[in-house]
Amino acid sequence: MMKKVIYALMLPLVVVSGLVFANREIKKPTSKPLSAAERKEALKKWEASPDGIRFKKWEASPEGKKVYAGVAKIRKQINDYTNMEAVVTSLSLPPGSLLGFGVMAKINGEDYILRFDKELQQLNSLKVNDKIIIKSHNVSYAPKYVYPIVSCEYVERDSKVIYEHAPRKGGC
Template sequence: MKKTIYVLILSLVVISGFVFSFSSFANNSKAKTEIKKETKPVKRTLSSAEKKSMLEQRKKWEASPDGIKFNDWKNSPEGKKVQASYEKIKNEINAFDKMEAIVTSVTFQFPTTNPLSPKWLVVKINCEDYMMQFIPEDFEKFKNLNVNDKIIIKSRSAGFSNNHPYLILSSDYIEHNDKVLFERDLSKNDGC
């Protein structure tokens, strides 16, 4: 009888241990899930006053000499070509997917460039040229890249300017021969 009670108590302790461990594991997993949910950036919607203010600022800028010059460029064949190049890769940018690119220039500079100016990497993706800008220190990571090298790029955004011949891709991730050459640390600049 004592042996039976001892076995029952021991069984109860073991089962309680399993239940406690599982419960602790489930709560810990739930906590990790909640933490992950909390760390995702929250997109804030603009109030109608903020939207109105932004629209007024945009209209004011569009009426300025710079805004007129930009809109003229945007409607020109060169501007339309740059905008069309964005349409070709916008899904990959929105999904932050990998894009295969061919290096076309590691020495691109504007005519008035000084040595301390940002450096440009020019690449071809799906028969279109794109630019990526780097500070000189970061550009050192590409010193072994050559024209016609295949690289993998991931970019979070793109922009165009009447002062640049190609669409400008954000420089977020670059890989060559399965080796990461560059990955932007977003924690250093508030996610920008």
């Protein structure tokens, strides 16, 4: 008898919840990509903001120009994902850095921050003056740092791979 009462109470609950879920509408994002004119207007607005003004001042400063020159120096290797020879100059990042694990290195006579997704045992074996081969798809910059930031995806020392970025799962 008790089972029948429980079933009798659960049946309407199941039916009602089924109807609620069946009538749910899948909402699609309503925001559309910005047009070129809208992007240009948003950029102008940002450039007039305090952050935009500070960034423009940094770009025009000697530090900003030095960083841009460093980026330009390795742009072809970044675009082509080709080998770049680097010499480790420091095992720590600049004070106050929030980039995670990384080292400082010279590439073509310029200083760069080499940033890694995670710290691995093989990377801890690096020493100052080690010669390494790196590959990357990305170099970035930020006014906080006086060096370009290379996001390393491949590192080799003495013809042995010591770091390789894991490809994204299910991504492009």
